[in-house]
Amino acid sequence: MSPDQDVVDPLKINAEESESEINDSGENKDGEPKRAARPTRHAMIMRGIVTPIFGLLAVASVVLGVLNATIWKPSAEITATSTITGSRYIVTDPGVLPLLDRNVTLSVDSVSSSNEVCVALGSSKDVAGWVASESSYTRISGLASWTSLATQTGKATGQVEATSSENAVEFKDSDMWSSVKCGKGDVSLTSAKTTDSTMAIIDLGKGAASTGAQVSMHWVRSQVPDFAMPFYLSGGLLAVIAVLCASVFAMPPHKRRKRVVEGKATIHTDLSFAERAEQGLVGARLPESVPARKHRRHAAHRRGAAVEAEREINEPSEQVGTPVIVDPASRNLVADQQAAAGESAAGILLGGKDSAAESSSAAPSVTGSAESGEFAVSAKPTDEEATSVITSDELAAYFARLAQEVQQSNEAAGDVSEHGQTNENEQEEGNR
Amino acid sequence: MNKRWNTWKKIGVAMAASVALVLPLAACEGQLPTPTAATSSKAAPDLTEAQEKKIRTKILDTLAKADEARSADGYKAVMGGPQLEIRTSQVTIAQKSGSMNKYATIPKDIAQVVIPTDDGWPRSVFTITTTTEDQQSQRLLVLDQNSARENYKLVAMARLFDGVSMPKFEVPTSGSQMGTAKDEGLVVTPTEALTQYADVLQNGSNSKYASTFADDMLRQRIATLTSTVQEGIARNNGTQSQTFTAVPDQMWIMRTADGGDLVVGRIDSVWTRQAGDGRESQPASDDEKILYNSDQYTSTMKVTYVNVVALYVPQSGDGAQVTAVGADRQPVKVEAL
Numbered sequence: 001m002s003p004d005q006d007v008v009d010p011l012k013i014n015a016e017e018s019e020s021e022i023n024d025s026g027e028n029k030d031g032e033p034k035r036a037a038r039p040t041r042h043a044m045i046m047r048g049i050v051t052p053i054f055g056l057l058a059v060a061s062v063v064l065g066v067l068n069a070t071i072w073k074p075s076a077e078i079t080a081t082s083t084i085t086g087s088r089y090i091v092t093d094p095g096v097l098p099l100l101d102r103n104v105t106l107s108v109d110s111v112s113s114s115n116e117v118c119v120a121l122g123s124s125k126d127v128a129g130w131v132a133s134e135s136s137y138t139r140i141s142g143l144a145s146w147t148s149l150a151t152q153t154g155k156a157t158g159q160v161e162a163t164s165s166e167n168a169v170e171f172k173d174s175d176m177w178s179s180v181k182c183g184k185g186d187v188s189l190t191s192a193k194t195t196d197s198t199m200a201i202i203d204l205g206k207g208a209a210s211t212g213a214q215v216s217m218h219w220v221r222s223q224v225p226d227f228a229m230p231f232y233l234s235g236g237l238l239a240v241i242a243v244l245c246a247s248v249f250a251m252p253p254h255k256r257r258k259r260v261v262e263g264k265a266t267i268h269t270d271l272s273f274a275e276r277a278e279q280g281l282v283g284a285r286l287p288e289s290v291p292a293r294k295h296r297r298h299a300a301h302r303r304g305a306a307v308e309a310e311r312e313i314n315e316p317s318e319q320v321g322t323p324v325i326v327d328p329a330s331r332n333l334v335a336d337q338q339a340a341a342g343e344s345a346a347g348i349l350l351g352g353k354d355s356a357a358e359s360s361s362a363a364p365s366v367t368g369s370a371e372s373g374e375f376a377v378s379a380k381p382t383d384e385e386a387t388s389v390i391t392s393d394e395l396a397a398y399f400a401r402l403a404q405e406v407q408q409s410n411e412a413a414g415d416v417s418e419h420g421q422t423n424e425n426e427q428e429e430g431n432r
Numbered sequence: 433m434n435k436r437w438n439t440w441k442k443i444g445v446a447m448a449a450s451v452a453l454v455l456p457l458a459a460c461e462g463q464l465p466t467p468t469a470a471t472s473s474k475a476a477p478d479l480t481e482a483q484e485k486k487i488r489t490k491i492l493d494t495l496a497k498a499d500e501a502r503s504a505d506g507y508k509a510v511m512g513g514p515q516l517e518i519r520t521s522q523v524t525i526a527q528k529s530g531s532m533n534k535y536a537t538i539p540k541d542i543a544q545v546v547i548p549t550d551d552g553w554p555r556s557v558f559t560i561t562t563t564t565e566d567q568q569s570q571r572l573l574v575l576d577q578n579s580a581r582e583n584y585k586l587v588a589m590a591r592l593f594d595g596v597s598m599p600k601f602e603v604p605t606s607g608s609q610m611g612t613a614k615d616e617g618l619v620v621t622p623t624e625a626l627t628q629y630a631d632v633l634q635n636g637s638n639s640k641y642a643s644t645f646a647d648d649m650l651r652q653r654i655a656t657l658t659s660t661v662q663e664g665i666a667r668n669n670g671t672q673s674q675t676f677t678a679v680p681d682q683m684w685i686m687r688t689a690d691g692g693d694l695v696v697g698r699i700d701s702v703w704t705r706q707a708g709d710g711r712e713s714q715p716a717s718d719d720e721k722i723l724y725n726s727d728q729y730t731s732t733m734k735v736t737y738v739n740v741v742a743l744y745v746p747q748s749g750d751g752a753q754v755t756a757v758g759a760d761r762q763p764v765k766v767e768a769l
Contacts, residue, residue: 074461095467123476125551129580146461168581175487175583177481196468197476225462 039250046250051242060240065231073228076221082140082149085212090135090202091154092217094124096140098194100219105190106200110213113185113204120177121191126201130176140215171203195304219420337395467677475549477607484557484604485543487575487584492540495519495586499536502527512576512586513682514698514738515707518762521723521738528722532632535760536590537564538571546686554578556587556610556684558694560598569594572742572758574684574696576642588684590742590758593649598757599688599744611693618693619752620644620746624744626697628757630676632697633739648756650741661705661716669708676701676739692746694757698741704769706732715766724766736765 039047078100084090090108097104109184122130131137137154144150172182178198181189191198208349248256470725480485483624489508498506504520511519521535539561545560557575564571574588578616592598602608613623622626628641636642645651658674665672678697683697707713712729715721720735 078461092744093467098507099465099467125476125478128582129551129553132580142462142467146464169583172583175483175490175577176580178483225463247626 009098014330038365040252041142042252043250046245050249051246054238054242054245058235058242061231061238063233065228065235068231068403069228074224076219076224077218078146079216079218080143080145080147081214081216082144082150083150083214084138084140084211086209087134087136087138088204088209089131089134090204090213090215091127091131092140092200093142094199095196096120096142097200097217097375098196100221102194103190103192103195103220105188105217105218106202107188107218108202108204108213109186109216110204110208110407111211112208114276116182116184117187117205117208118172118180118182118203119187119189120171120174120180121189121194121198122177122201124197124199126176127201130171130174130201140217143180149215155163164255177201188230228421327333333389337390339390440574440626444468463550464648472769475606475607475659475691477547477549478555479503479557481545481547481604483549484575484595487557488542488559488573489540491575491584491586492538495538497723499526499532506710508586509544511587512578512585513574514740515586515588516713517764518589518760521719521762521764525719525722528725530696533719534566534568537566537568538573538589539564543570543696544601545604546601546608546688548610548686550610552579555706556686557584558684558686558696558723558752559602560592569758571658572696575624576684587682588760590696590699590740590759590760592742595755596648596755599690599694599735599746601694602687602689608689612685612686613680613683615685615687615693615745617691617747619754620745622683622685622693622695622697622743622745625695625700626680626683628752629741630678630699631744633675633701634676643734644663644754646753646755648759650739650756650761665705665707668711670706670711670713671708672703674701674703687713688744690747692744695745696741697741697743699741700738701739703735703737705735706734713768717763720763724768730768732769734767734769736767737764738764740747 092106097106106119108117108119131154139152139154141151141152142150172180174180179189179191181187187201191200200213202213204211494506498504504523507516507519507523520548522533522536533757540558541562543562544560546560548555548557555577559573559575561571561573563569568591569591570588571587572588572592576587578585610688611622614621619625630646631643632639632645633651633654636651636658655672658672661672671700679698679700683695684693685696688694703716705713705716711731713731713733714729715724715733716735724733738761740760741756744755744757746752746754
């Protein structure tokens with residue numbers, strides 16, 4: 001199969017594969033022992049050890065997932081409790097109330113049941129303002145664990161002096177609280193739609209600082225973390241890996257290689273006439289598609305590649321008998337004609353000095369590049385003859401007229417570039 | 433035997449290892465959350481509209497009860513500043529006259545509320561009521577909380593002048609900023625506005641600050657009253673003098689949306705009337721008469737008034753003038769010298 005073939009031929013590939021299989025099972029040049037139907041050592045390891053490991057892991061993941069979704073499921077109801085002593089006022093930090101849910105119930109159970117305990121909700125600046133004149137108070141700063149509250153001692157700013165008792169109001173009578181609840185012994189207050197700036201403040205009453213109280217916060221989480229899903233996902237993934245290990249990864253590496261890439265369909269990216277003219281290719285043969293060097297890499301991996309490579313060297317690919325495709329659309333008639341007409345046309349062209357110098361220098365370089373291409377098809381003069389549509393005489397007359405025009409324009413404009421000339425040529429030809 | 437023992441040992445180690453691996457995956461409540469401090473850079477209003485309504489309703493209910501009982505005892509818990517003195521005087525007069533002054537009426541419905549965003553104390557809430565049932569002008573109420581351990585009190589009330597255009601304020605959900613007595617960039621500072629307005633009230637168009645202030649109803653009324661009284665006193669060769677003194681300590685300021693200040697402040701005034709030709713100087717109004725509460729007159733009568741004025745101080749600019757938008761005035765003490 002020739003690597004520069006543009007279209008993949010499925011029949012050919014099949015033939016190739018069967019050929020390589022024959023090579024596999026038959027005589028070998030790599031010196032490997034002849035194998036029977038017995039699975040390889042690689043396959044045995046993959047199927048006997050790796051697959052069961054992944055299978056077990058997959059089962060374990062699914063089991064853990066089920067356990068996390070049932071008996072280990074995180075509880076929706078969280079109650080955190082702490083016993084707080086040492087200060088009359090207890091405040092929650094901003095953001096503690098809506099920590100787990102926007103609905104929270106705050107319960108205070110005073111040790112001494114004689115004191116009136118009050119719980120109030122207020123904005124953070126109001127609560128801070130209320131306790132600013134206290135020497136110290138207790139802050140509930142968050143959760144220490146899932147069942148206990150973290151507390152800190154808050155220090156008063158000391159900037160505010162205590163208000164005169166004449167105008168001061170009782171804690172429960174303050175205008176600042178959005179809701180307040182008082183009771184003897186124990187009180188519980190539920191805060192709904194709590195915002196981040198809402199704080200709770202607890203007044204244990206005068207003289208209750210030493211006895212303290214048990215404070216608990218209760219949330220019903222609307223969103224419980226889902227630990228089962230990651231286990232299910234990884235279980236599925238491990239199962240897929242186990243199946244792959246038993247099938248694809250257990251195959252010998254050469255067997256699971258793709259063959260299709262050997263003959264790659266390429267699009268003819270022939271340069272336009274103008275582009276070729278720029279590169280000085282006018283008058284040279286058309287370059288065929290670039291030899292596909294990378295194809296050789298795959299061929300080398302194939303069993304029996306050495307044999308085929310040898311064969312390729314001995315008999316050039318072109319002689320294998322690929323059909324010669326003549327595409328009149330991509331034909332450069334001027335170039336063809338030039339090649340055919342040879343010296344006579346060149347002689348006429350010599351009138352324009354620049355173009356003559358250009359063509360003589362361009363021709364050898366193009367030929368060189370064509371030769372360097374490994375699988376370039378050498379153009380046959382017979383083909384060109386067959387596809388020419390104008391006689392050499394007509395073309396000679398045309399070039400003569402052209403040379404005259406060029407000379408005239410040179411005289412008129414002084415300097416006319418080679419580029420412009422060739423473009424003019426193309427246009428003229430198109431008109432014809 | 434030994435080999436088998438080794439195998440069991442290996443299996444045991446393997447099982448222990450797998451249990452140690454699996455155990456952390458079990459029975460977990462999730463990561464312990466930590467409270468996040470509110471990151472909102474914008475200051476929140478000190479009160480919600482609902483809270484303001486609750487506070488105002490409580491104050492007005494207490495007022496209504498005290499008015500009903502014709503007793504000033506209940507006032508102290510909900511009122512302060514000049515309004516406490518004005519209202520006490522009004523209820524004292526009502527005890528004699530049988531009815532509260534019609535200017536003492538405070539409608540329960542409101543047209544607008546201006547809530548501050550300031551963190552500290554004192555804090556002032558400005559509330560503009562609707563017109564009264566007898567179509568008196570709207571009232572501008574100032575509710576002030578002096579400290580965190582005190583409640584809001586009604587400290588000032590000004591009756592807005594008819595047809596006056598009030599400055600705009602921020603909506604209560606975003607809150608306004610309270611002004612200070614020394615706010616810059618205005619026509620005059622709030623303290624200057626109050627003291628200069630007192631001078632304008634005392635000297636009328638002869639005041640050197642007269643051009644700073646736009647003409648208003650209070651100025652006109654006081655000028656008319658003074659000239660009327662002057663006519664009578666002049667006939668019997670008597671004299672009269674009125675002195676106005678600003679009290680910048682009792683001043684409440686709120687920033688308007690256009691960068692100006694609305695200043696509500698107290699101006700005390702003393703009106704001394706001296707009759708000539710050996711005549712007696714008598715009260716000039718029914719209110720003064722009731723407050724004097726005696727038939728013993730002398731040649732000189734000294735009446736103390738408490739005035740509350742609301743001044744809009746705009747940002748300084750070409751031709752910008754301070755405008756009085758509302759006022760209240762009540763005699764609180766009548767003496768015969």
